[in-house]
Amino acid sequence: MSKNIKLRKGLDINLKGKAEAVLESAPMAKSYAVSPLDYECVTPKLLVKVGDKVEAGQALFFDKNNPRILFTSPVSGVVSAINRGEKRKLLNVAVEPDQEQVAQSLKVTDIAKAERSEIVEMLLQSGLWTRIVERPYGVIANPEAQPKAIFVSAFDSAPLAPDYNFILKEEKAAVEAGMAVLARLTEGKVHLSARQGSEGYMAEVKGVEYHTFSGKHPVGNVGVQIHHIDRIAKGDIVWTVNIQDVAMIGRSVLAGKVDMSKTIAVVGTKAPKCGYKRIISGASVESIVGKVEADTRVISGDVLSGVQTAADGYISANANALTLIPEGDVYELLGWAMPRFHRFSVSRAYFSWLCPKKEYNLDTNLNGGERPFVVTGLYENYLPMDIYVSYLLKACLVKDLDKMENLGLYELLPEDLAVCEFVDPSKIEMQQILRDGINLMIKES
C-alpha cells in the first residue's frame, strides 16, 4: 500500500441539508431523458423518432464527430419526445418507460478472455462507454485511443457530496467487476484513490494501484489526484471513471445486460427529505423529489460544479446528487458593510472564522458584482496543484493557446477550479472561462 497523500490546500464548506444514511427507491418516472448537453463537444445525430419502441441499452443518437459513440436509453419504452431548443439544437430525447422493463444483453461478458477490441465494442454498443471521461479536455473517451492510465476516485469531497461507501455498500462485486473491465482497457495502471479514514472496502479491491488522500475539497476530484499520482504531460491521454459508473459497468457485465440504475443523494435545505434515492439514470426531477417549491435552484450534481436543472427537467447522466437550495434573488441593504453572520466567507473580513462548526444555508446570490482580477495569491490557496490560476485564466481569456498549454490547461477541468470560483471576491466565472479555453483548444488541435 502506498503512502497517504495529504493535501493542505482547499476548502470544506459546511452546508445544511446533508444526506441522511437512508436509502429509498424512487418510483418509476413518467419519463427518462438522455441529453447530449451532459457531455462536452458532442454533435448528436438521431437514430430514433417519436413513437419508436426502444429497449434499455438501445441507441437513441450518436456523436457525429465519432460515430462509434452511442447514447442509449436507460429504460425500455417508447420515445415520447425529442426536445429541441434554439436553431433546432437537440436538448434531449425523452423515453416513456414500459411497465415491463427489457434490457439489451451484452455481447461480451467474459472479460478475462475477450479481446480488448471486443470489450471496447461492447461498452460502445451498450452506451456505457459514455461514462468514460478522457483527459485532457474532459470529453467522452476516444475509443481509438490508448490511455496511459485510468483513474478512479472513490470519494467526493464537494459540499453535501454523496458518500460512496454508503451508496456502494452492497456492490463490492460490481465495483470489482467494473475495475476488471477498466484494467483491460489500458496497458498502464488503474489507480483507485480513497479518503484516508473512510476507505470502506476499497483497499480490498484487486488489480488496482491503491492510494489514499486526505485534505479538503477538491481533494476528491480525480484531476487533483492525478496531479499527485502521475501528472498529465503534453501528449498524455488518461481516462477517468466515476466510482458509481464503475459499479454500473461491473453490474451490467455481471448480469449480462444493460443496467443503468444508480443511487443518488438528495440534498440541500430545499429538498423535501435529505437522503439517498435509488433511480435509473436520466430520471425526471419530479420522480425524485416531487413538486419543487418556488424560488428553488435545482442542481444536477453538487453546489459548486453541478448544472442548473429545470424543476420539470431531468437529472444529468453524470450526476450523483440532486441538490436543492434557495434562490438568492433578493436585495440586501448595505450588505457589504454588514457583519453577515448568516453567510459564509473564507475571509476574516467577515465572522465565519469565529464559528468553524456552523452549518450554513447559502443561497444563489452572487454576493457582489463582477470585477476584474484584483486580489492575488488567494486562488492558489484553494487549488492543491502546481498551477498559477489567474495566469492560466488570463491566457484563456486572450486565447493564447501556447500559454494555455504551458500553464497547465491539460491538467485542469472546470470542476477543479470550483472552490477558487467560490472564494473569488471579484466573482469571475472561472469554470466557464476554463471550459471555453478547453473547447477552443479542442477546436484548434
Place this chain on the structure above:
Amino acid sequence: MGLRNFVDKIKPTFSEGGKLGFLHSTFEGFETFLYVPNTVTKKGAHIRDCNDIKRVMIVVVLALIPATLFGMYNVGYQAGIEGVFPAFWYGFLKSLPTIIVSYVTGLAIEFAFAQKRKHEINEGFLVTGLLIPLVMPVTIPLWIVALSTAFAVIIGKEVFGGTGMNVFNPALLARAFAFFAYTPQMSGEAVWYADGKTGATALEQLGTTGEMQWSALDAFFGFMPGSLGETSTCAILIGAALLLFTGVASWRIMLSVFVGGLAMGYVFDLAGMTEYPVYYHLLVGGFAFGAVFMATDPVTSAQTNTGKWIYGLMVGALAVLIRVVNPAYPEGMMLSILFMNALAPLIDYFVVERNIARRKKLIKNVK
C-alpha cells in the same frame, strides 16, 4: 421597504433607454452601494462566498483610519495647539479639504470613465482617494491635489483599462507627480507645518547631520512633522494588524519590505555610511506607511508568492539605498515602490517561467 421601492421606481429612468440613461453607471454605483444586488449565479458555482471587492476595499479604508486620525491630531500638535481634542479639531479642519478634493476629483473621473465604458464602477478609488491626502503635506494647495489626483487616475489607471490593469500604484503616482512638478510645495522645511513654522523633517536631519531632534519613541508614536498619514508607525501598525488579520494585504510583502529595509540598513551601518541606529529607517519618513499600505497593493505588486518575497525585499532595500546614497531624495520609499511596481511583472514572469519549466520537464521524464 420604502427606500427599496423608491430605488425601483427611479431605476427605469436611469436604465438604458431611460431619460437619464447616460447616467446608468452612476446610478448603478449608488444602487449597489446601498443594496447588494439581487444577481444570482448563472454559470459555475451556484453558491458564492459573501466577500466582494467592496468589502475588501472597505477593510483597507478602515485600516487607514488610525493613521488618518492620528495624522489630524499631529497637525494640530505640530502647530503647538494645546490639548488633544483642540489639536485634533485644528488638524481635522486643515486636512478635511484635501481629503474632499481628492475624493471628488477622483470619483468624478472614475464615474465618467465607467459611464463611457458602460462598466460598473470600481471600488478601488475608495482607498486611493484616502491614500492621496495621507501622503501629502498638510499645507498642499488644493489645486495641486486635484491636478495630481486627476493625473494619477487618468494616466496611471484609466489609460491602462481601469482598476486591476494599472501598472503603478495610483496614490503614489499622484504623490510623484506633485513631487516632481511642484517640488517647492512638496518638500523643504516650510510645508510640514500648518501654522507657518519651518523645520527640517527627521529624514533630512538624519541625512545631513546623522541625528534627529526626536527620540525613537516620539518617532514611533509619530510626534514629528511629515505627510499627514505617515508619521505614526504605531497607528500604521494598528492598520497593518487589521490588514494581516483579515488577509486583505499580503504578509509576505509586508514582512519582506521591513526585512529588506533592515538588511540594507545594516549594510550601510557596517560600511560606516550611517551613524544612527538602523531601526530608525523603519520609524521615520514614509517607510512604514509605504510598506503597509502602498507596497501591498495587490494589483501593482508581484502576484506570485515567490515574486512577493523578491518584490518586498527589493522595495525595502531600494528605499534605504535611495535614502542613504542619494542626498537629493531624502525619502526613498515612493521611488522605490514605483520602481518595483514597474519591475513586478518581470519578477512574476520569471517565477511563472519556472512553473512552465517544471511542466515541460514532465514531458522529458516520460519519454
